[in-house]
Amino acid sequence: MKIKNFALLAGVAGVLAACHHGSTSITEPADLNEQRVFFAFNSSEISEEARDSLVGQALYLKNHEDVKVQIAGNCDERGSTEYNLALGARRANAAKAVIVKNGVDSKRVSTISYGKERPLVQGSGEKVWKMNRNATTTVKK
Numbered sequence: 001m002k003i004k005n006f007a008l009l010a011g012v013a014g015v016l017a018a019c020h021h022g023s024t025s026i027t028e029p030a031d032l033n034e035q036r037v038f039f040a041f042n043s044s045e046i047s048e049e050a051r052d053s054l055v056g057q058a059l060y061l062k063n064h065e066d067v068k069v070q071i072a073g074n075c076d077e078r079g080s081t082e083y084n085l086a087l088g089a090r091r092a093n094a095a096k097a098v099i100v101k102n103g104v105d106s107k108r109v110s111t112i113s114y115g116k117e118r119p120l121v122q123g124s125g126e127k128v129w130k131m132n133r134n135a136t137t138t139v140k141k
Contacts, residue, residue, distance in 0.1 A: 028059040035137040044090035058102035075114040076129035088113030095135040
């Protein structure tokens with residue numbers, strides 16, 4: 001009977017370990033300036049990698065209670081100015097939501113959308129576009 005229980009527990013532990021194999025550890029960045037998370041085309045959905053980065057940013061903010069930040073939503077060059085301003089706002093707000101959900105007062109995190117007006121990388125093509133689809137966190141002075 002004890003061997004069956006042990007085997008069952010070992011099986012459950014194996015399943016749990018398999019489910020958790022892809023996660024990364026959360027680390028607090030040394031500095032919040034120019035911290036970026038990236039988005040898929042036409043999306044404001046937070047990826048697992050972006051979530052880990054934002055949780056690390058939240059950890060930084062919890063450990064530095066005097067710091068306030070601004071999150072800027074950015075887009076690639078495709079689409080109208082109006083569409084990209086709205087998408088950039090959704091990206092910035094999605095990033096902010098993760099930080100606030102992880103224990104940071106929402107008053108310490110402001111958002112702005114630059115749409116496609118402030119590209120990180122100049123040019124065209126997917127390699128450039130994927131860099132320009134981001135939400136960038138900077139410390140407010």
